[in-house]
Amino acid sequence: MKIALLGYGRMGKTIEELAIKRGHEICYKTSTAIDEEALKEADVAIDFSVPNAAFTNITMCFKLNIPVVSGTTGWLDNYDKAIEICHKSNGSFIYASNFSIGVNLFFKLNKTLAHLMANQQDYAVALKEIHHTKKLDAPSGTAITLAEHIIDATDNTKWHLNNQDSKDHTNSIGITAERTPDVPGTHTISYSSKIDTIEITHTAHTREGFALGAIIAAEWLKDKTGVFTMNDVLDSII
Numbered sequence: 001m002k003i004a005l006l007g008y009g010r011m012g013k014t015i016e017e018l019a020i021k022r023g024h025e026i027c028y029k030t031s032t033a034i035d036e037e038a039l040k041e042a043d044v045a046i047d048f049s050v051p052n053a054a055f056t057n058i059t060m061c062f063k064l065n066i067p068v069v070s071g072t073t074g075w076l077d078n079y080d081k082a083i084e085i086c087h088k089s090n091g092s093f094i095y096a097s098n099f100s101i102g103v104n105l106f107f108k109l110n111k112t113l114a115h116l117m118a119n120q121q122d123y124a125v126a127l128k129e130i131h132h133t134k135k136l137d138a139p140s141g142t143a144i145t146l147a148e149h150i151i152d153a154t155d156n157t158k159w160h161l162n163n164q165d166s167k168d169h170t171n172s173i174g175i176t177a178e179r180t181p182d183v184p185g186t187h188t189i190s191y192s193s194k195i196d197t198i199e200i201t202h203t204a205h206t207r208e209g210f211a212l213g214a215i216i217a218a219e220w221l222k223d224k225t226g227v228f229t230m231n232d233v234l235d236s237i238i
């Protein structure tokens with residue numbers, strides 16, 4: 001499979017290494033604006049760029065009829081618009097805030113725990129994420145997905161970033177975002193009462209899990225049309 005890498009930073013480089021080991025070819029890579037002629041050569045594009053470039057990169061792939069997998073976080077205000085353009089142009093698209101298989105299993109665990117805790121009024125839920133200091137967005141996309149899944153199962157109606165504003169936080173899940181050098185990504189959900197605390201944590205030890213998941217998603221998407229999620233990919237391989 002000929003892969004175009006839109007974004008050749010920490011993730012782009014990790015994806016390149018693993019994709020070559022799986023027998024793929026990197027036919028194009030960029031860390032700036034796309035060269036349309038070069039991108040046309042690709043069977044599939046993988047976008048791990050920056051929040052203000054993702055929408056342009058993704059919609060360029062729709063225009064050129066190239067299936068695109070995106071893991072870039074912090075651009076989701078434009079997600080619905082991207083989906084509309086994808087459908088209109090018969091494009092192929094998968095976005096996930098986290099492509100790691102382990103995190104996607106952790107998403108399921110989080111949903112199950114949220115359902116169990118939904119009627120336990122003595123417990124207060126909280127979310128914490130820790131990432132490297134070069135990360136541009138906070139909270140992480142993964143933390144937002146985890147919070148949205150808890151909101152779907154409980155009385156909580158929104159989330160907020162701790163220490164950033166002093167608005168009404170009734171029925172709101174507080175997310176703490178910590179930045180520490182070289183941490184690939186750690187997410188913890190805790191339910192605390194006066195008596196005890198129940199806590200689940202996913203700790204990424206390297207970026208390989210994110211990269212491998214994105215390559216598996218690209219292999220899966222290559223010959224399909226439509227908008228999919230990582231659940232669609234996992235349902236067909238697990």
Ligand SMILES: NC(=O)C1=CN([C@@H]2O[C@H](COP(=O)(O)OP(=O)(O)OC[C@H]3O[C@@H](n4cnc5c(N)ncnc54)[C@H](O)[C@@H]3O)[C@@H](O)[C@H]2O)C=CC1
Nearest residue numbers: 007008009010011031032049053071072073097098099210
């Ligand atoms: N969904 C997932 O599983 C994961 C998502 N991420 C997300 O992926 C994104 C990239 O993460 P990293 O590789 O760590 O960041 P990075 O900063 O190392 O790499 C981003 C690269 O994109 C480049 N770039 C800037 N403008 C561009 C443009 N117009 N087109 C293409 N590239 C452009 C930058 O120069 C940089 O080289 C972030 O949003 C991060 O949150 C990171 C890890 C896993």
Ligand SMILES: O=C(O)C1=N[C@H](C(=O)O)C[C@H](O)C1
Nearest residue numbers: 073097098135140141142185
């Ligand atoms: O920027 C990162 O590094 C990561 N970003 C994603 C996120 O925002 O959730 C996924 C992973 O946690 C690493």
